Structure formats: structure tokens, C-alpha cells
Amino acid sequence: xxxxxxxxxxxxxxxxxxxxxxxxxxxxxxxxxxxxxxxxxxxxxxxxxxxxxxxxxxxxxxxxxxxxxxxxxxxxxxxxxxxxxxxxxxxxxxxxxxxxxxxxxxxxxxxxxxxxxxxxxxxxxxxxxxxxxxxxxxxxxxxxxxxxxxxxxxxxxxxxxxxxxxxxxxxxxxxxxxxxxxxxxxxxxxxxxxxxxxxxxxxxxxxxxxxxxxxxxxxxxxxxxxxxxxxxxxxxxxxxxxxxxxxxxxxxxxxxxxxxxxxxxxxxxxxxxxxxxxxxxxxxxxxxxxxxxxxxxxxxxxxxxxxxxxxxxxxx
Amino acid sequence: xxxxxxxxxxxxxxxxxxxxxxxxxxxxxxxxxxxxxxxxxxxxxxxxxxxxxxxxxxxxxxxxxxxxxxxxxxxxxxxxxxxxxxxxxxxxxxxxxxxxxxxxxxxxxxxxxxxxxxxxxxxxxxxxxxxxxxxxxxxxxxxxxxxxxxxxxxxxxxxxxxxxxxxxxxxxxxxxxxxxxxxxxxxxxxxxxxxxxxx
Ligand code: HEM
Numbered sequence: 001x002x003x004x005x006x007x008x009x010x011x012x013x014x015x016x017x018x019x020x021x022x023x024x025x026x027x028x029x030x031x032x033x034x035x036x037x038x039x040x041x042x043x044x045x046x047x048x049x050x051x052x053x054x055x056x057x058x059x060x061x062x063x064x065x066x067x068x069x070x071x072x073x074x075x076x077x078x079x080x081x082x083x084x085x086x087x088x089x090x091x092x093x094x095x096x097x098x099x100x101x102x103x104x105x106x107x108x109x110x111x112x113x114x115x116x117x118x119x120x121x122x123x124x125x126x127x128x129x130x131x132x133x134x135x136x137x138x139x140x141x142x143x144x145x146x147x148x149x150x151x152x153x154x155x156x157x158x159x160x161x162x163x164x165x166x167x168x169x170x171x172x173x174x175x176x177x178x179x180x181x182x183x184x185x186x187x188x189x190x191x192x193x194x195x196x197x198x199x200x201x202x203x204x205x206x207x208x209x210x211x212x213x214x215x216x217x218x219x220x221x222x223x224x225x226x227x228x229x230x231x232x233x234x235x236x237x238x239x240x241x242x243x244x245x246x247x248x249x250x251x252x253x254x255x256x257x258x259x260x261x262x263x264x265x266x267x268x269x270x271x272x273x274x275x276x277x278x279x280x281x282x283x284x285x286x287x288x289x290x291x292x293x294x295x296x297x298x299x300x301x302x303x304x305x306x307x308x309x310x311x312x313x314x315x316x
Numbered sequence: 317x318x319x320x321x322x323x324x325x326x327x328x329x330x331x332x333x334x335x336x337x338x339x340x341x342x343x344x345x346x347x348x349x350x351x352x353x354x355x356x357x358x359x360x361x362x363x364x365x366x367x368x369x370x371x372x373x374x375x376x377x378x379x380x381x382x383x384x385x386x387x388x389x390x391x392x393x394x395x396x397x398x399x400x401x402x403x404x405x406x407x408x409x410x411x412x413x414x415x416x417x418x419x420x421x422x423x424x425x426x427x428x429x430x431x432x433x434x435x436x437x438x439x440x441x442x443x444x445x446x447x448x449x450x451x452x453x454x455x456x457x458x459x460x461x462x463x464x465x466x467x468x469x470x471x472x473x474x475x476x477x478x479x480x481x482x483x484x485x486x487x488x489x490x491x492x493x494x495x496x497x498x499x500x501x502x503x504x505x506x507x508x509x510x511x512x513x514x515x
Contacts, residue, residue, distance in 0.1 A: 078351035086485040089350070141352055186485045257484055276428060276481065278420050283413075285351055290415045 050100055051076075051217025055210045057128035057148045063204070064132040065298070070143035070285050072212050078285065079219050080137065081238060082187055083172065083179035090181075095218035098178045098239065103223050109169075109245035112160035119223055123209065125158070126150035130213065131206060136268045136297045138232035142282045147227055148210030153201040156243075161197070165245035169194040170226060173241035187253050193237040194250040194264070195228065196306075204229060204302055230299040232266045263316040267307070268297035272316050317386045329390060333397045336364050337404065354412045361405035362434075366478065368398035369471045370495055377502035381512055392448055395467070399445040402438050430480035437473035440466050468503070471496055 081091040103119040128148050135143045156168060174190035176182040182189045199205065206227040209216055216222045221238025228235050234254055254262035261275050270280045270293040281290040296303050307315075317325070340360055343349045349356040372394040379387045414421045424431045444464055446452070453460050475496055479489040501507055 074351040082484065086483070088352075141355070184485075273423075273427070276430065276483075278423055278428075280420055281417060283352070283354060288354070288412065288415075290417060 050215045051211075051220070051222065053215040055128060055148050055214060057130050057210070057213065059130045064130075064146075065134055065144060067132075067134070067144045068286075069132060069146055069212075074285050075143060075145055075211060076217050076219060080139075080233065081219060081221070083181050083189075083191065083239075084219070085181050086186055091219035092217075094180060095222075097180060098218040098222060100216075100218060100223035100239075103241075105224075105240060106242045107159050107244075108242070110162045110164040110247065111245045112162065113158065122155065122224075126154060126207075128210065130210075133206075133227060133229040134294075134297050134299075135227075135229065135233055136282060136293065138234060138262075138266070138274060138277065138279075140277045140279070140282050141285055142291075142293075142297075143285050146212055147206060147208045148213060148216075149206040149208035149227065151203055152205040152207045152226065153203065155207055156200055159243070159245070161245045164247045166197055167194050167246050167249055168197060168200045169242075169244040169246055169250045170237045170240050171242035171244075172237055172239045179239075188256050190241075191237060191253045192250065193226070193235055193252050194246075195235075196249075198306055199228070199303075202303060202306065204299060230268055230296040230303045232268060234262075235266050265307075265312075265315050267303075267312065267316075268293065269295060269312055269316070271295075272313055317384060322386050322389050326390060326393060330393060333368070333394070336360070337401070354408070357408045358405065358413050361401050361408055362478070365398055365401040365405050366471075366474045366492055368394060368401055369467070369474055370492070370499060372398055373467065373471060373496070373499040377499060380502065380508070380510070383511075396445060396448060399441050402441055406438055430477050433473050433480065434477040437470045437477060440470050440473070444470075468500060471499075 077092040078088045079091040080088060081095070084091040084094040101119070104116050105119065105122055106116050108114045128150060130146055130148050132144060132146045135145050161168070170193050172189075172191040173179070174182060179189075195205070206229075208221070208225045208227045209223060211217065211220055216225065221236075221240075224240050225238040226236045226240065235252075249264055252262070252264060254266075255264060268279070273279055279293055282293045283290055294300070340349070340357060344353060344357065347353070372391060375387050375391040375394065379385055410416065410421055414424070425435050426432070444466060447456060447460060447463060456463065475489060475493045478492060479486060482489060
């Protein structure tokens with residue numbers, strides 16, 4: 001039997017709305033054809049791990065940009081996830097080694113409830129909602145993605161951060177068995193990111209467990225990732241295994257790799273160029289032309305006040 | 317090799333050299349270049365520019381090692397293919413990647429060192445392409461040889477351009493750099509005198 005690669009799937013099957021509404025049916029049909037295992041299983045071309053299982057959620061009415069979502073196939077096959085390789089096709093191909101269950105998250109630092117939490121324990125109290133956010137990569141491309149998750153702040157509050165908690169630090173799991181490219185030294189593993197506490201508590205900051213109404217595929221950062229839509233994509237750390245509350249501003253992985261090019265804030269800002277890429281414009285995936293990049297990725301009304309009085313050229 | 321053999325070889329090489337461009341065109345027309353086709357186009361043509369520069373630089377060491385002086389007759393075509401891919405690379409960058417946003421392009425060339433260096437490599441390639449005809453060769457005489465030594469600068473600039481543009485994983489540009497270093501070593505006088513085929 002011929003095995004379909006994602007590129008062989010006819011366009012009608014991957015247009016966003018089609019995929020979105022009919023994806024479950026599509027997966028069932030594929031399963032009926034004996035292809036489901038291929039799509040979801042070891043080859044990991046389309047969906048890896050638990051990705052593809054339907055989730056229960058309510059669509060958010062407040063947080064949904066009115067733009068055409070980027071097709072599911074593009075969102076799941078064009079990823080920067082250096083733990084699986086530095087080119088964008090690697091994660092979809094290699095992320096099947098990641099085992100998103102069982103999963104635990106270590107919480108430590110300036111909080112009243114530190115400890116090792118099972119993922120289910122973390123997720124249980126939070127109703128899931130779907131939000132459609134713009135996603136802007138520092139490399140100058142962008143997408144529109146329907147995420148499923150819950151407000152990061154709601155989760156952080158449960159750990160009762162103390163007054164000393166000025167920043168929150170996140171780490172990706174370090175396990176070369178699951179993340180084969182951690183054997184190399186392209187970056188200083190484990191991947192580390194952080195937010196100022198008020199950024200983390202901002203209602204736009206989302207803990208993500210799903211995509212297009214379904215469990216997050218491995219290559220998108222299963223089982224749980226961050227999504228901070230007004231910052232460049234690399235801030236939104238994937239496969240989180242550690243959360244730490246700290247007093248001092250942390251040095252993120254990319255700052256350590258190149259402090260001249262990557263700052264702590266990394267807010268989307270068309271007026272502050274990255275030395276490598278102009279940030280004035282961007283290519284929306286699926287479009288040939290370029291669009292002007294929006295200040296704070298279009299979320300300025302909500303978040304600009306977080307940075308009032310700050311020189312954003314200095315604190316880039 | 318007799319002249320006829322060389323002509324056939326040239327024809328085959330011409331078709332082979334054009335193939336990557338045709339495949340890219342076919343891919344672009346059939347929407348088979350992945351999620352970000354513009355990125356694929358710019359990157360692949362950049363890679364092919366560098367590869368053709370290195371292949372061109374391989375010819376004279378190859379002649380030295382094999383004693384086949386006819387090989388030199390392939391060099392001009394390969395060099396012109398390097399220019400062809402560089403022109404494609406630059407045009408795709410301007411026309412598709414930046415979509416003719418001239419102020420951004422100008423900014424890129426002036427402010428972004430990796431693009432400045434790429435542009436330098438391209439600008440230096442232009443006179444080499446223009447002076448690649450027999451008539452020009454005759455007219456310039458010794459100076460032609462001197463002028464075309466610029467290809468070393470161009471190749472180094474190409475590798476540096478690549479090295480500077482990768483975000484974290486420098487493996488690929490380093491491999492290109494090592495290959496280039498070996499090719500440049502053949503230009504050292506001591507190695508140039510080495511004639512294994514006569515031994
Ligand atoms: C002889 C001249 C040149 C050579 C050998 C060359 C080579 C390359 C190579 C090898 C790459 C990387 C491909 C990859 O990532 O797989 C590249 C990328 C690139 N080059 Fe060039 N290049 C040249 C000239 C130029 C010029 C003149 C410009 C623009 C003015 C330019 C702009 C770019 C851009 C924008 C990228 C893509 C960067 C990215 O995707 O992040 N290059 N080039």
C-alpha cells in the first residue's frame with residue numbers, strides 16, 4: 001500500500017477550515033485505511049506522540065484574531081525546535097522519540113508550594129480554552145495559530161510565588177534519549193527562557209497543551225509549552241519540565257548564545273532591528289508578499305503598559 | 317581526452333548544472349518547496365552558488381592530480397554557473413524575499429554584515445563574468461589572470477557570508493570552509509609543483 005506523505009495529501013485535505021472541522025474524521029478515515037498509525041506513529045511525519053487526540057475546550061471569544069489560520073500541516077511541519085535538529089523539518093521527522101507521558105514538572109525557587117508535580121495534577125483544575133493568536137518568529141515569518149490552553153498566571157498562582165519572585169524561569173526537559181540533538185552542543189542545554197512576573201501574569205500569556213482542538217503534537221512542544229504572543233517565538237519555550245521563581249533577571253539560552261543579538265524581553269518590535277533580520281516586515285506563511293510587522297505583534301493595546309517608560313532599544 | 321570528448325562532457329555538465337535551477341522552478345510551480353518556499357528558494361540558490369564556486373576551484377587541482385589539461389576547458393562554464401546561481405539568489409532575495417521593499421533591502425546591505433559580505437561577493441563576481449569571453453581574455457592578457465584571482469576572495473566571502481547567517485549550528489558552513497581551505501592549499505607554490513601523475 002502506498003503510504004501518504006503529508007505533501008501527498010491533497011490540498012482540500014489541508015486547507016485550514018477543512019482540517020479544523022474534519023480533522024477528526026480525516027484521522028478516522030486514515031485509521032480506517034490503516035494509515036492512522038503512520039500519521040500518528042513512529043514516522044511522525046504529520047503528528048507525533050499523543051498529538052491528534054481531541055481535547056475538550058471552549059473557544060475564547062475575546063482572544064481570537066480575525067485572520068485566516070495557518071494550515072495545520074504547516075504549523076506541524078515547519079518548526080524551530082533545536083532539540084530535534086536545527087532545520088525546520090527535523091522536529092516533525094524526529095520528535096517521535098519524545099514521550100510526553102508520564103511527565104512531571106519541578107517547581108522551585110521563591111514560592112510557597114515547590115515540589116515535583118505530575119502533569120495531570122497541574123492540568124486538572126484548569127478549564128481549557130481555544131485562542132487564535134498571531135505567531136511571529138524572529139527570523140521574519142509569521143503564522144496564525146489556534147492554540148488550546150489556559151492562562152499561565154492561573155497556574156503560577158497555585159504555586160504561591162513569594163514577594164521575592166520577580167521573574168519566572170522555564171526549562172525544557174533535558175534528556176538526550178528523548179531529545180536527540182541535545183547530544184550536540186548547538187545550544188547550551190537545557191533550553192531556558194524567562195518572563196518578568198507581570199508579563200507571566202498577563203492574561204495573554206498562555207500555557208498551551210493543544211493545537212487545532214487536539215493534543216499538542218510532539219514537534220510543537222508536547223506536553224506543555226508557553227505561548228507569549230507579543231514576543232518572538234523563541235520566548236515561548238516548549239516541553240516544559242521546570243519552573244523556577246527567582247529574584248534576578250535570568251539569562252536565557254539565546255542570550256547566552258549571543259547576547260548582542262538576543263535580549264531578555266524580545267518583544268516583537270518593527271522599530272528595533274535584529275542584527276541579522278530586519279524586523280520591519282514579515283512573511284505570513286502561505287503568502288508570497290510581505291506584511292508590515294505590528295508593534296508587539298498587534299497586542300500593543302493589551303501589553304504596551306508593561307513597558308511604559310522603558311527604552312525598548314536598550315531593553316530589546 | 318579528445319576535443320569531441322570534451323564537447324560531450326561539457327554538454328552533460330551543462331545539463332547537470334542547470335538541473336538544480338529547473339528542479340527549483342518545477343518545485344515552485346507545483347508548490348512543492350515546503351511551508352516557506354521563498355526561504356527554500358533563497359537558501360538553495362545560495363547553496364548552489366557556493367557549490368559552483370567550489371567546483372570551479374576544484375578544476376585546476378584536478379588537472380594537477382590527473383594530468384588532464386583538457387579539464388581546464390570546463391572551468392569557464394562552471395564559473396559562469398556560479399554567477400548564474402548568484403544572480404538567481406540575489407534576484408530571489410530582492411524580488412521575493414524582500415518583495416522589492418527597497419529601503420529594507422538597502423538597510424540590509426548596509427547594516428547586516430552577512431548581507432554586506434554576500435553583496436561584496438556578488439559585486440566581485442560581475443567583472444569576472446563580463447571578462448569571461450575569449451575576446452576579453454585576449455585583450456586583458458596577463459591582467460586577466462590577475463583579475464580572475466578575485467575568485468578566491470569571492471569564495472572566502474561566500475563561506476563567511478554563510479557562517480555569519482546561521483543562528484547556532486555552524487557545521488555546514490564549517491564544512492564548506494574546510495573544503496575551500498583544501499582547494500586554496502593547492503594554490504600554494506610548494507603544492508603546485510607536486511605532480512603525482514608523473515611519478
Ligand atoms: C557569491 C555570492 C553569494 C554566495 C556564495 C551566497 C551563499 C549563500 C549561502 C550558502 C546561503 C545559506 C543557504 C542555507 O542556509 O542553506 C545563503 C543565504 C542567504 N543569502 Fe547569500 N550568497 C551570496 C550572495 C548573496 C547576496 C548578494 C545577498 C543579498 C544581497 C544574499 C543574501 C542571502 C540571504 C538573505 C540568505 C538567507 C538567509 C536566511 O535564510 O536566514 N546572498 N547565501
